[in-house]
Amino acid sequence: MSRDAPVGVFDSGMGGLAVAACIARDLPSESILYLGDVEHRPFGPRTAAEVAEYARAAEAFFQAQGAKAMVIACNTASVVADRLRGLLPVVEMVGPAVAAAAELRPRSIAVLGTSGTVASGVYQRALAAALPGTPVVARACECALRLAERGGGDDQALLERRLGECLEAVVGYDVAILACTDFTCVRATLDRVNAGRLRLLDPAEAVAAQLRRLLEGRGLLSASTRPRHRFCVTAPEPAFPAIGRGRFRLPVEMVELVRTEVRT
Numbered sequence: 001m002s003r004d005a006p007v008g009v010f011d012s013g014m015g016g017l018a019v020a021a022c023i024a025r026d027l028p029s030e031s032i033l034y035l036g037d038v039e040h041r042p043f044g045p046r047t048a049a050e051v052a053e054y055a056r057a058a059e060a061f062f063q064a065q066g067a068k069a070m071v072i073a074c075n076t077a078s079v080v081a082d083r084l085r086g087l088l089p090v091v092e093m094v095g096p097a098v099a100a101a102a103e104l105r106p107r108s109i110a111v112l113g114t115s116g117t118v119a120s121g122v123y124q125r126a127l128a129a130a131l132p133g134t135p136v137v138a139r140a141c142e143c144a145l146r147l148a149e150r151g152g153g154d155d156q157a158l159l160e161r162r163l164g165e166c167l168e169a170v171v172g173y174d175v176a177i178l179a180c181t182d183f184t185c186v187r188a189t190l191d192r193v194n195a196g197r198l199r200l201l202d203p204a205e206a207v208a209a210q211l212r213r214l215l216e217g218r219g220l221l222s223a224s225t226r227p228r229h230r231f232c233v234t235a236p237e238p239a240f241p242a243i244g245r246g247r248f249r250l251p252v253e254m255v256e257l258v259r260t261e262v263r264t
């Protein structure tokens with residue numbers, strides 16, 4: 001495997017661009033092959049078996065494209081990471097997020113994510129193991145996330161109301177893990193609505209750091225001075241270039257339409 005092979009970054013849509021942006025910033029020699037499975041989003045309300053199949057199809061896609069590792073930049077797919085085929089070394093969201101949360105020494109902790117992420121109980125179990133005795137609550141935020149996944153929509157007041165509902169449900173908790181990458185598409189609004197009440201933890205940086213450790217450990221860290229990024233989607237998403245470039249400062253020049261082999 002070549003050290004200059006790309007890192008595959010997988011999400012259901014555009015939220016994973018937040019993780020891709022962290023990788024581009026913290027590991028600037030790495031080439032990124034981004035895959036947004038727009039055809040099958042949202043993942044949140046789907047069954048674990050469906051999401052696992054989309055993740056396996058992404059894994060096979062990355063392998064066929066010559067990727068050296070896979071980053072699951074999606075919490076809903078991360079909670080089924082144990083169902084991948086093991087074709088590539090994998091970095092998922094939950095482990096790094098929980099480790100980063102533990103470093104904050106929280107008095108209590110909330111997990112805000114999709115219904116699939118919350119229902120899996122994966123975060124709750126990992127937090128109970130890492131922070132025994134610390135109160136944990138997990139809350140599904142589907143309504144807010146449906147707006148967030150496209151950058152918030154046109155109705156700013158509605159977005160603020162929906163985000164406010166998510167936060168109200170966990171008010172009084174100390175730290176909230178943003179356990180859905182789509183929150184990052186509306187982070188400025190979320191911060192305004194939160195107004196400093198909870199410490200919000202975006203796991204993206206911790207995920208990039210975990211990727212560095214994984215690549216270093218396998219002698220796969222690139223030293224390239226000319227990384228090449230590709231951005232792919234499984235169905236058209238007109239907002240992708242604007243969000244990629246504007247919100248995440250990624251060099252999205254072209255978005256490729258690709259197919260993944262999903263077995264139904």
Ligand code: DGL
Nearest residue numbers: 042043044075076180181
């Ligand atoms: N962005 C994904 C996550 O981090 C999932 C959003 C969705 O497709 O429901 O959970």
